[in-house]
Amino acid sequence: xxxxxxxxxxxxxxxxxxxVNLRVEPGEVVTILGASGSGKSTLIRCINGLxxxxxxxxxxxxxxxxxxxxxxxxxxASATVFQLFNLYPHMTALQNITLAPIEVLKLxxxxxxxxxxxxxxxxxxxxxxxxxxxxxxxxxxxxxxxxRALAMQPRYLLLDEVTSALDPEMTGDVLRILAALAxxxxxxxxxxxxxEFARHISNRIVFLEQGELIVxxxxxxxxxxxxxxxVPRIRQFLSKMKxx
Amino acid sequence: MRFxxxxxxxxxxxxxxxxxxxxxxxxxxAGAVLLGALTASMRSSGNGxxxxxxxxxxxxxxxxxxxxxxxxxxxxLPELGIYVGAFETGVIxxxxxxxxxxxxxxxxxxxxxxxxxxxxxxxxxxSRVKIFTRIVLPIAMxxxxxxxxxVLINLVLTSSILSTITVNELTGAAKIVAATTFKPFEVYxxxxxxxxxxxxxxxxxxxxxxxxxxxxxxxx
Ligand SMILES: Nc1ncnc2c1ncn2[C@@H]1O[C@H](COP(=O)(O)OP(=O)(O)O)[C@@H](O)[C@H]1O
Ligand SMILES: [Mg+2]
Numbered sequence: 037x038x039x040x041x042x043x044x045x046x047x048x049x050x051x052x053x054x055x056v057n058l059r060v061e062p063g064e065v066v067t068i069l070g071a072s073g074s075g076k077s078t079l080i081r082c083i084n085g086l087x088x089x090x091x092x093x094x095x096x097x098x099x100x101x102x103x104x105x106x107x108x109x110x111x112x113a114s115a116t117v118f119q120l121f122n123l124y125p126h127m128t129a130l131q132n133i134t135l136a137p138i139e140v141l142k143l144x145x146x147x148x149x150x151x152x153x154x155x156x157x158x159x160x161x162x163x164x165x166x167x168x169x170x171x172x173x174x175x176x177x178x179x180x181x182x183x184r185a186l187a188m189q190p191r192y193l194l195l196d197e198v199t200s201a202l203d204p205e206m207t208g209d210v211l212r213i214l215a216a217l218a219x220x221x222x223x224x225x226x227x228x229x230x231x232e233f234a235r236h237i238s239n240r241i242v243f244l245e246q247g248e249l250i251v252x253x254x255x256x257x258x259x260x261x262x263x264x265x266x267v268p269r270i271r272q273f274l275s276k277m278k279x280x
Numbered sequence: 281m282r283f284x285x286x287x288x289x290x291x292x293x294x295x296x297x298x299x300x301x302x303x304x305x306x307x308x309x310a311g312a313v314l315l316g317a318l319t320a321s322m323r324s325s326g327n328g329x330x331x332x333x334x335x336x337x338x339x340x341x342x343x344x345x346x347x348x349x350x351x352x353x354x355x356x357l358p359e360l361g362i363y364v365g366a367f368e369t370g371v372i373x374x375x376x377x378x379x380x381x382x383x384x385x386x387x388x389x390x391x392x393x394x395x396x397x398x399x400x401x402x403x404x405x406x407s408r409v410k411i412f413t414r415i416v417l418p419i420a421m422x423x424x425x426x427x428x429x430x431v432l433i434n435l436v437l438t439s440s441i442l443s444t445i446t447v448n449e450l451t452g453a454a455k456i457v458a459a460t461t462f463k464p465f466e467v468y469x470x471x472x473x474x475x476x477x478x479x480x481x482x483x484x485x486x487x488x489x490x491x492x493x494x495x496x497x498x499x500x
Contacts, residue, residue: 084403111405122400126418126493135414136404168496188404 037061037097038083038114038192038225044091045078045247052078054247055092062191065224067234067255070244071273076227077119079244080196083225084116096192112140114192115185119200121177123169129156129180130165133187141188148187155183159213175206182213193217193224200229231277235259243270286466290457294467297453298474304371304449305436305478311375312435313428316382320420321412323383324390334383341380346438349373354445370442370449378435385427389420422493429486433479440475450474 038060045053053075060066068076081087083094085107094101096110124132133152137143143151156162159179169177178198185193195214199207211233218224218237228234234241234255241258243251251270257263264270287294322334341349350373357369364372393416401411421428443452454471458464 081399086399086402108405111403114403116400116403118396118400120396122394122396124397124400124415124419126422136406139407139410139414140405170496184400184404 038094040079040083040092040094042092043079043082043089043094045075045082045087046090051090052247053082056244056247056249058242058249058252060192060223060225062223063221064239065218065222065226065237067226067228067238067241068244069228069231069234069241069270069273073246074244075247076244077196080116080194080225080227083110084114084194085111112188113190114194115188115190116194116196117178117181117185117198119197121169121174121181121201123177123180123184125169128166128168129161129172129183132169132180133184136184137187152183152187155186156180159183160209173206174202175209178202178206178210179213182210186217191223193222195224196227197229229277231274243267243273245269283466283469286461286463287470290461290467294450294453294457294470294474297448297450300367300448300453301436301439301450302478304367304374304439304442304447307371308374308378308435308439309432311371312378312382312432315375315379316384316386316428317417319379319383320386320390321417323387338380338383341377342384346373346377347441347444349377350441350445366442366446370439370445370447374435374438374442377438378431381431381434382428385424385431386417386420388427389422389424390416392423393419418493422490425486425490425493429483429490432486433482436479436482437475 038058040056040058043053043056044051056075056079058066058079068079070076078087082089083096083101085101089102095106096113099109099113100106101110124135127135130149130152133155134145134148137148137151138145153162153165156165159182161176161179161183164172164176164180169180172180178201181198198214199210202210207230211230214224214226215233215237226234226238238255241251241253241255241264242249243258243264251258251264251267253264258270259265265274319334319338322330323338325331325334350370353373354366354369357364397415397419398411401415406414439449440451442449443455446452448456450471454467458467461467
C-alpha cells in the first residue's frame, strides 16, 4: 500500500503540495486529475523519492521514503513511467530494459534479456529490441519506457502523463497497453488528461487543486452529478478538458 | 643522402626515446582520464566539501606552469620520503596536470546530460556509482570526447618537458644526439615527424571513439 499523510512540498517560498493525504491499495488504479501546475507531477516525484518532502510522510509497503533504507525498499516496490520517456539514449531498447534488472535485481543477463524480449513482444516491439531510442517513434519509445518499468516487476506503477507527448494514434497504442495492465490487476497511480480513459480504467479518482487534494472518490461517484460534478472547480475542469 | 648519414647511427637511440615517450603518454593518458573522470564526478557532487576539494585541485593544477609542477614533484617527493624514478615522477605529474584539464571537459559534458534520464536511473534503484559509470559518463563522453582529444594531444606535447628531469624520452634523446653530432637541424627534423605522427594517430583514435559513442545519436 502507498500511504501519503499530510504531505507538504515547498519550492522556495511556494507551497506546491498542501497537506495531501492519499492511499493506494494493491490492485487499485488511482487517477490523479488536476489543472497544469496543480502539483500532480510533484506528488508522483515525492512518492518515488525524486523530491524530498517538506512535511508529512509517505510510505510504500511500510517503507518510509524519507529514510535512506526506506527509499531503497520503496523504489524496489515501485516503477515510474515518464512523460518524456527519459530513455537512456546510449543504450538499445533491450539494454534500457535490462540494465536495472541486471544491476539492481542481480538477474543473470540471459534471464533479464529473455524477460525483456517477452515484454517487448507484449507491446509489439519484438523487432525493435536492438534499436536505439533515436531510431524509434515517440509511441515506440514510450512503450519501451513501460517495458523498462515492468521489467523491475514493480508492485506499483507510477505514470505521469505518459501519453501527453504523443500523437493521437500513438496514444491509442499506449493506452491499450495500460488498459491490459489494469485488467491484469497491476496497481497504478496514473496522472493523465485522458479523462475518458481514466474513467474507464480507474477505481478511484482524486483531484488536485493548487496543491490541495480536494476530492477523492470512486470513479462512478466522481462523475456523478451529486458527486464530483457537484464541485464547481471539477465541473469546470472536465468541461474544459472535453473542449480541448 | 647527407641527412640519413647523420641520423643513421643514432636512429636506434632516438627510437628508444620515442618508445619511452609513447609509454609515458599512454600511461599519463590513462591516468589523466581516470583522474579527470573521478574529479568531474566530484565537481558535480551534491556535497559541497567534495565539490570544493575537487575544484581546488582543478584550479591549482591548471594555473601553475607544468615545468614548475614537474620540478615540485621531482624534488618534492623525495623530501616527503617518496622515492620513485624520474620516469614514474613524470607520468604522475602528467596524469595530475592532465586530469585537471580532462575534468573540465568531462564536467561540461556531464552538465549536458538530461536530468530526466538521471531521474529514470535513480528511481530504478541504481546506485550512485552505477548511475555515474553506466549512464552519466557515457552520455557526457559523447560531447566531451572531442575537446578531451585536444587536451590529450597537449599532454603528448607536454611530455617533451620530461627531458628536464633526466628522462631520455624523445626530446631528451634528441638533445643528446644533437649535442654529439652538432647537427640539430637533422635531429629535430626527425622529432617533428615523430611527434606529428604520434599526435595524428591520437586524433584518429579520438575521432573513432567519438564516432562510436555517437552512433544512432543525431540529437540530444
Ligand atoms: N523544481 C521545481 N522548482 C520550483 N518550482 C517547481 C519545481 N517543480 C515544480 N514546480 C512548481 O510546482 C507547481 C506544481 O508543479 P507540477 O507538480 O509539475 O504540476 P503538474 O504536474 O500538476 O502540472 C508548479 O507551480 C510548478 O511551477
Ligand atoms: Mg506534470
